[in-house]
Amino acid sequence: MSKASWLVRITVMVMMMMMITVKSEDSINYEEALGKSILFFEGQRSGKLPPSQRMKWRNDSALSDGSDIRIDMVGGYYDAGDNVKFNFPMAFTTTMLAWSVVEFGDLMGTELKNALDAIRWGTDYFLKATKFPNIVVAQVGNPIADHDCWERPEDMDTPRTSYFVTPQKPGSELAGEIAAALAASSMAFRTTDASYSNILLDRAIQVFDFANKYRGSYNTSVGEGACPFYCDFNGYMDELIWGASWLYKATNTANYWDFVKSNIQTLDAGLFDFGWDGKQAGINVLVSQWAMGDSGSADLFIPNADKLMCSFLPNSATKSVSYSKGGLLFKPGGSNLQHATALSFLLIVYARYMNAVNKTIPCGQEVVDPIRLINIAKSQADYILGKNPLGMSYMVGYGSKFPEKIHHRGSVIASLDAHPAHIGCRDGDEYFKSDEPNPNVLTGALVGGPAYDDSFQDSRYNCTQSEPTTYINAPFVGVLAYLNKPTVT
Numbered sequence: 021m022s023k024a025s026w027l028v029r030i031t032v033m034v035m036m037m038m039m040i041t042v043k044s045e046d047s048i049n050y051e052e053a054l055g056k057s058i059l060f061f062e063g064q065r066s067g068k069l070p071p072s073q074r075m076k077w078r079n080d081s082a083l084s085d086g087s088d089i090r091i092d093m094v095g096g097y098y099d100a101g102d103n104v105k106f107n108f109p110m111a112f113t114t115t116m117l118a119w120s121v122v123e124f125g126d127l128m129g130t131e132l133k134n135a136l137d138a139i140r141w142g143t144d145y146f147l148k149a150t151k152f153p154n155i156v157v158a159q160v161g162n163p164i165a166d167h168d169c170w171e172r173p174e175d176m177d178t179p180r181t182s183y184f185v186t187p188q189k190p191g192s193e194l195a196g197e198i199a200a201a202l203a204a205s206s207m208a209f210r211t212t213d214a215s216y217s218n219i220l221l222d223r224a225i226q227v228f229d230f231a232n233k234y235r236g237s238y239n240t241s242v243g244e245g246a247c248p249f250y251c252d253f254n255g256y257m258d259e260l261i262w263g264a265s266w267l268y269k270a271t272n273t274a275n276y277w278d279f280v281k282s283n284i285q286t287l288d289a290g291l292f293d294f295g296w297d298g299k300q301a302g303i304n305v306l307v308s309q310w311a312m313g314d315s316g317s318a319d320l321f322i323p324n325a326d327k328l329m330c331s332f333l334p335n336s337a338t339k340s341v342s343y344s345k346g347g348l349l350f351k352p353g354g355s356n357l358q359h360a361t362a363l364s365f366l367l368i369v370y371a372r373y374m375n376a377v378n379k380t381i382p383c384g385q386e387v388v389d390p391i392r393l394i395n396i397a398k399s400q401a402d403y404i405l406g407k408n409p410l411g412m413s414y415m416v417g418y419g420s421k422f423p424e425k426i427h428h429r430g431s432v433i434a435s436l437d438a439h440p441a442h443i444g445c446r447d448g449d450e451y452f453k454s455d456e457p458n459p460n461v462l463t464g465a466l467v468g469g470p471a472y473d474d475s476f477q478d479s480r481y482n483c484t485q486s487e488p489t490t491y492i493n494a495p496f497v498g499v500l501a502y503l504n505k506p507t508v509t
């Protein structure tokens with residue numbers, strides 16, 4: 021081989037290697053993102069951590085939760101960057117983790133086990149919160165005192181007040197969502213742990229009865245512990261119908277389906293919300309699996325589900341969302357990525373149900389097929405994982421550029437390993453004010469996300485943008501499982 025041709029060969033090889041590198045940096049690794057999106061939940065764990073804990077910088081915390089009401093409330097998840105256990109959004113988080121497994125578990129491969137562990141960390145806690153008839157624990161931790169401190173969960177010394185609802189002081193949205201979480205989870209565990217699945221289902225039935233029989237909002241029953249933090253703005257009927265929908269899916273009992281059909285019209289059909297507060301859009305999509313093509317019930321749900329899907333088209337006349345220049349979906353309210361992940365989940369699920377019956381949707385001039393809906397969801401996931409004007413991934417620990425100063429107490433303050441001594445209420449402030457990246461990487465956390473102009477401030481002060489929450493991540497688990505192994509072609 022001549023020297024020249026040898027050089028040419030080397031040059032070509034180097035160029036090819038560079039192209040491969042560029043390509044792999046450019047394309048999204050959904051499998052890696054899926055694993056990380058589930059790992060995040062270990063960083064939010066409260067209670068006694070098991071030996072299998074992989075997020076090593078965390079340690080045991082809040083080991084006497086519930087002692088004030090003599091109910092063991094150890095466990096569950098911290099909600100976001102604080103150390104309060106808000107059971108209403110925690111239940112929605114658990115429902116969405118469970119729906120992710122019910123719908124996409126067979127696509128998850130080795131991550132299925134981790135996803136089930138993440139669900140169980142929620143459901144074990146909800147079994148405690150509903151252990152005694154006629155009382156449902158609503159929350160643990162005084163949120164005002166908690167927010168006044170910048171402390172690691174492992175050091176917490178603020179009042180761990182337990183809040184609860186009863187027949188006299190009811191909370192139908194709280195209990196309705198917990199019933200949904202338990203019923204959905206019973207389906208997630210059905211093939212891998214039948215006895216646990218039965219326990220969850222029995223409890224779901226009992227908790228739904230409580231929610232339905234004693235009607236009222238936990239807003240007023242729990243008072244300032246819950247609202248203004250997680251006020252139930254749109255009422256409790258959506259959670260009751262949502263709970264009944266999941267119970268019908270899990271039990272096939274006609275009573276639950278009758279409940280859904282006879283109450284759905286009490287909800288405002290023009291509301292296309294899906295999140296910890298509004299369940300309307302999720303109900304229509306969930307029940308469409310059996311209502312699509314069922315002449316007796318289709319009209320109650322399918323036109324609204326179709327309208328919801330049309331409302332995501334960027335040029336739709338009935339738009340319910342707007343898109344930034346860079347292509348991210350926006351809705352009013354904080355933590356915008358919660359909308360992008362939850363609505364992407366619904367887009368994919370509905371597309372799959374449509375695909376199963378060869379359905380398309382007339383949206384104005386356009387006929388929308390399943391692939392069109394999936395591509396909208398994919399564009400959201402890709403934006404979140406780095407295909408955006410800043411080239412920034414909004415998942416911590418994924419990609420080469422991601423938020424490093426997230427608003428999260430445990431991530432910001434040195435871990436117990438690094439700093440074993442107690443760090444008191446305001447002693448964490450020096451970590452908060454630091455210009456350094458957070459010492460503990462909360463791998464997999466999705467933050468609130470960029471502003472409407474696609475800009476992002478990687479700043480602990482900007483909690484709207486830099487704080488993670490469990491209900492941003494939970495639907496994304498399902499979205500990533502699907503995009504990693506797409507089935508609609």
Ligand SMILES: *[C@@H]1O[C@H](CO)[C@@H](O)[C@H](O)[C@H]1NC(C)=O
Nearest residue numbers: 073076077078079080436437
């Ligand atoms: C938690 O703390 C104990 C000592 O209190 C230590 O042995 C253990 O390694 C710590 N666990 C983690 C995950 O850091």
Ligand SMILES: *[C@@H]1O[C@H](CO)[C@@H](O)[C@H](O)[C@H]1NC(C)=O
Nearest residue numbers: 237239247251252253255256
């Ligand atoms: C809960 O409180 C919020 C804020 O005060 C209020 O807007 C909402 O209507 C209340 N919800 C119910 C169901 O009472």
Ligand SMILES: *[C@@H]1O[C@H](CO)[C@@H](O)[C@H](O)[C@H]1NC(C)=O
Nearest residue numbers: 313373374375376377378379
């Ligand atoms: C959908 O269309 C395919 C191909 O045209 C056909 O094989 C299948 O039977 C149809 N399925 C339903 C449920 O109509």
Ligand SMILES: *[C@@H]1O[C@H](CO)[C@@H](O)[C@H](O)[C@H]1NC(C)=O
Nearest residue numbers: 471475476477481482483485
């Ligand atoms: C957060 O950052 C955005 C710009 O990216 C800005 O519009 C907003 O005012 C900031 N909020 C705070 C509280 O600093």
